[in-house]
Amino acid sequence: MTRKPIGELRRGWTTGACATAATKAALIRLWGGTFPSDVGIVLPRGEAPQFPLALAEAGEGWARVGITKDAGDDPDVTHGALIIVTVRRSAGGVQFKAGEGVGIVTRAGLPIAVGEPAINPVPRQMMQGVVAEVAAQFGEAAGVEIEISIPDGEAIAQKTWNPRLGIKGGLSILGTTGVVRPFSCAAWIASIHRGIDVARADGLKHVAGCTGATSEKTVQTLFGLPDHAMLDMGDFAGGLLKYLRKHPVDRVTIGGGIGKMAKLAQGAIDLHSSRSQVDFSVLAEWVDMSEVNHANTALEAFEMSGEKLSIFIADRARVKAQSLVGDQVSIDTIVIDRAGKVIARSTA
Structure with missing residues (x-):
């Protein structure tokens, strides 16, 4: 061939x-x-x-x-x-x-x-x-x-x-x-879009986009959502939210680990490690703790500062997501730890 x-x-x-x-x-x-x-x-x-x-x-x-x-x-x-x-x-x-x-x-x-x-x-x-x-x-x-x-x-x-x-x-x-095309994002994003189309056609009012399997399981269990309400967002927050702006549903929950949610909170819409990074100086400003600037991961920063940081991240991630989908969709966010425990939630 x-x-x-x-x-x-x-x-x-x-x-x-x-x-x-x-x-x-x-x-x-x-x-x-x-x-x-x-x-x-x-x-x-x-x-x-x-x-x-x-x-x-x-x-x-x-x-x-x-x-x-x-x-x-x-x-x-x-x-x-x-x-x-x-x-x-x-x-x-x-x-x-x-x-x-x-x-x-x-x-x-x-x-x-x-x-x-x-x-x-x-x-x-x-x-x-x-x-x-x-x-x-x-x-x-x-x-x-x-x-x-x-x-x-x-x-x-x-x-x-x-x-x-x-x-x-x-x-x-x-x-x-x-x-x-090797490692193309297009196929993944196309699948997210088809998932939204199916959810809308079935009349679902509440869907969720999560960064990985652990956050997806937590969010699905928390709200009792059916499988086809769970959109495989992965790193492609922008691909999900921009499509929802043109093809809205009533409510969208965005869930993820603290690292990827921190990137979204800081304005990134592609959450892959090779395409966006957490700015720890910004995290330090949010919680007014200079030592956070020296953390290696967002989870370590959270362990230093506690719930104050995770709440900041949940709130700012929700604001960023809301700016991408517009006013037709109600956004809420959930931040979890590695074990799948909810450490912050934010609703409008």
Whole structure:
């Protein structure tokens, strides 16, 4: 499979790109009689990767091709997954079907209707494009059923946001560009946005964004929120709050450990350690304790100064978050320690 380097990191290809390549190769066999040794497609932004066939099978009226997904140097849970497409002749245009390991949409709010296979719009368009291309090449009517399956896809999906988004039974076929860019924030932020869409479509009035698993468990237990109210904010406070400004809900709780909440309180909206740092001189000013300026971590600063600091952080984090979402959303914040104990709360 050809790749182009991004610096020292390799980019890879989405499940949607792999499914499109498998569809094209299977159609060449179905309508042309022989499998290609590899298959090339053109992605939405003009890239033209080549994919070797990892599986090639055919019978009367059907053909099947598997492409092994290579996510490049991105830590993608679907790296190495086999994306299998089976094509069959159809009298009704292009039809999509979820095979083993591909999920079904069960909640409104996603770009695919409830009851449909979790194959996103751009991959559908890409596959429809290769159907038209190969049909024209062999003089065939562009009527085909496309069934996508991913062995172990249901198990892999448990490591993704799919269960929380109401996608049952497996993985989604994703990708807007066809390219996986190593360590890209875009996929995570897109998943946050889809989580908000699902929560709004279900009529939820209260959702929460947390910085990690411990804070999420604490906040969910505290308020008795359902799973799909818990938005996987992680470090991307800005990605969550800016989207909520345009797509509001009544109430949002922001929860996290004291370090990341201190960054938010000081104005950071990307809370990753490589992109923002706690300013201990500011913490020292807040609590009027010069020794806090010499702390190594926000937790150590809290241990020096006590509840006064955690309350400052909760209040200022709430003010910063409120400034990002505007007046349509009510914000409250919760700061926890490493054990998940609440050490400060702030409400409007």
